[in-house]
Amino acid sequence: MIPINIWLVEDDAGYRRNLRLSLDREEHITCSCVFPSCIEFFEALQEDVPPDVVLMDLGLPGMSGLEGIRRLAQEFPDVAVVVLTVFKDKEKVLQALDAGAAGYLLKESTGPEIVQGLQQVFFGGSALSPSVAKIVVEELRKPSPAEDFKLSRREVEVLEKLAEGLAVKEIAAALDISIGTAGFHLTNIYKKLQVQSQTGAVAKALRSGII
Incomplete structure (x- = not known):
């Protein structure tokens, strides 16, 4: 031994x-x-x-x-x-x-x-x-909230920046992606969370524990 x-x-x-x-x-x-x-x-x-x-x-x-x-x-x-x-x-x-x-x-x-x-x-x-x-x-x-809504890691990152009050252009710069890509992620986030706005997305993400 x-x-x-x-x-x-x-x-x-x-x-x-x-x-x-x-x-x-x-x-x-x-x-x-x-x-x-x-x-x-x-x-x-x-x-x-x-x-x-x-x-x-x-x-x-x-x-x-x-x-x-x-x-x-x-x-x-x-x-x-x-x-x-x-x-x-x-x-x-x-x-x-x-x-x-x-x-x-x-x-x-x-x-x-x-x-x-x-x-x-x-x-x-x-x-x-x-x-x-x-x-x-x-x-x-316990499934993670992000998995429940089938959010990708990048989409969660976009949500986090959104919660910090950043605009789409600022989110793109912070994550080193194009403005078009940031907008694409936001569109997918709205669909997956079933919301119509940035504030709605942030509110639902916070309530659900995603961010």
Whole structure:
């Protein structure tokens, strides 16, 4: 089994200590560093060899785990992050995954479940607690509003510029297309949204969540 080096970012001292002891009992896993905050974590990253996987809480002092995930994705994109938290609400789950987390585990997970999740992420997969996986599946099943109206990406871009108050000529310039092409897209947008004007198109797009 390939050894996995884990860093843990967790502000609860008792939980942090117990989890580290649990992970260190695994032959192929080493929890080499633990930190009570993202600030100390990033300070160590500047001076040490990055870990294979980071286990990160979300409710951290100073810099939230969510901010930490975003920063890590920018500065150390090869380091995988697995969220380990008590938060199970949809908003936090989706925010963390959008920020770049490769896994989202709840603290109610057992030791073996956490180890399995770390292994899955280390080998390029993802790890989600069952209730979190349900949230993700439900979101994936939702069709996007643009797909409902069969709008192309370019048509959505034209709508966004329209919502900013740009005229057709300005839209064409902003998107680097001809005025005729911009007008063509607008005509198609009117047909697909079943509206007769620019304001009608913008209003319907906003109500429908397209823009």
